[in-house]
Amino acid sequence: MIKVDKNKCIGCSLCVSICEEVFEMDKDGKSKVKSQKDLPCVKQAIDSCPVEAISE
Numbered sequence: 312m313i314k315v316d317k318n319k320c321i322g323c324s325l326c327v328s329i330c331e332e333v334f335e336m337d338k339d340g341k342s343k344v345k346s347q348k349d350l351p352c353v354k355q356a357i358d359s360c361p362v363e364a365i366s367e
């Protein structure tokens with residue numbers, strides 16, 4: 312399951328830019344998972360997150 316740790320997320324929105332089918336910015340200014348699609352861009356987002364807040 313794809314997850315964003317909101318305690319770690321700094322709201323840079325990079326994961327949304329990389330993979331907007333899976334991530335979106337939540338009202339609190341942090342990223343959230345909107346769909347559990349197994350797309351290659353999820354791995355890219357995990358690797359690109361500056362604070363390693365995304366896991367699957």
Ligand code: SF4
Pocket residue numbers: 315319320321322323324325326327341342359360361362363364365
């Ligand atoms: S890339 Fe990481 S820190 Fe940036 S919004 Fe996404 S989960 Fe948060």
